[in-house]
Amino acid sequence: MAGNEHAPHQEMRQHGEGACPLCHGTGLEPLGEKNGFELVACGGCGLRFVRDMPSASELDAFYRQYYANAKNERNATRKVRRWWRRLLPLKLLARKGNFLDLGCNIGFAVEAARRLGFKATGYDLSEQAIGLARSAYGQCDFNVGTAQDAASKGVRYDAVLCAEMIEHLTGLDTLADALSVLVRPGGILYLTSPDASRYRTAPQLLAWKEVCPPEHLIYFGRDQITRFLRNAGFEVLFFLPVLHKPSLRVIARRMPEAATPGIEAP
Numbered sequence: 001m002a003g004n005e006h007a008p009h010q011e012m013r014q015h016g017e018g019a020c021p022l023c024h025g026t027g028l029e030p031l032g033e034k035n036g037f038e039l040v041a042c043g044g045c046g047l048r049f050v051r052d053m054p055s056a057s058e059l060d061a062f063y064r065q066y067y068a069n070a071k072n073e074r075n076a077t078r079k080v081r082r083w084w085r086r087l088l089p090l091k092l093l094a095r096k097g098n099f100l101d102l103g104c105n106i107g108f109a110v111e112a113a114r115r116l117g118f119k120a121t122g123y124d125l126s127e128q129a130i131g132l133a134r135s136a137y138g139q140c141d142f143n144v145g146t147a148q149d150a151a152s153k154g155v156r157y158d159a160v161l162c163a164e165m166i167e168h169l170t171g172l173d174t175l176a177d178a179l180s181v182l183v184r185p186g187g188i189l190y191l192t193s194p195d196a197s198r199y200r201t202a203p204q205l206l207a208w209k210e211v212c213p214p215e216h217l218i219y220f221g222r223d224q225i226t227r228f229l230r231n232a233g234f235e236v237l238f239f240l241p242v243l244h245k246p247s248l249r250v251i252a253r254r255m256p257e258a259a260t261p262g263i264e265a266p
């Protein structure tokens with residue numbers, strides 16, 4: 001979805017934020033432009049991101065048509081099987097209980113989790129994707145909505161998947177809050193995102209295909225994803241090795257409530 005069709009809509013940008021979405025630092029170093037968006041690096045935590053994030057209405061229009069992509073529906077059997085293998089570490093750590101996929105697309109990972117023995121739920125912003133998921137995988141529970149919508153239901157999960165979603169966000173605090181509600185203390189989170197730490201210089205980063213605003217807006221390395229998880233009340237258990245592409249796949253455990261920063265013990 002990257003490319004010039006997403007030309008800048010300058011009037012719709014949110015100006016004046018000027019702070020890092022991860023550490024809230026304001027010492028930002030310009031890196032250059034891509035697709036008409038200015039990228040910056042935070043001097044405090046090293047996170048690289050789009051300075052003036054697209055507005056909610058701009059993103060809403062963008063994601064409404066995000067799944068108008070027949071490619072997603074092909075090879076469904078193979079994709080469910082691939083997710084079944086990928087979710088094995090989650091199965092080994094969480095064992096059983098309920099599973100949630102945030103940004104579930106048309107439900108491959110949700111169906112894979114069900115086949116691994118979880119009670120499986122998926123959330124996605126796209127009504128079209130959720131409609132396809134419901135008709136393909138009727139034994140799972142699918143819902144249109146955000147991580148916040150899922151958190152508002154008051155259900156806590158033993159295992160949560162958040163795959164290739166965090167880099168699309170305009171801010172991180174809302175997701176951190178939602179995850180700290182959705183993953184039960186001791187529960188397991190599997191988070192994936194492209195790995196920007198392989199692209200150290202500004203020209204390298206700007207040339208990388210995953211830097212494609214307004215689709216991808218925040219570019220994490222290991223240090224930044226670890227910091228995000230710690231802030232949200234998780235301890236990193238391990239990063240899964242990924243050989244064929246620059247990708248972060250991290251397994252984290254939700255700390256007990258009393259150990260969460262900012263929440264006092266009763």
Ligand SMILES: [Zn+2]
Nearest residue numbers: 020023042045
């Ligand atoms: Zn920062």
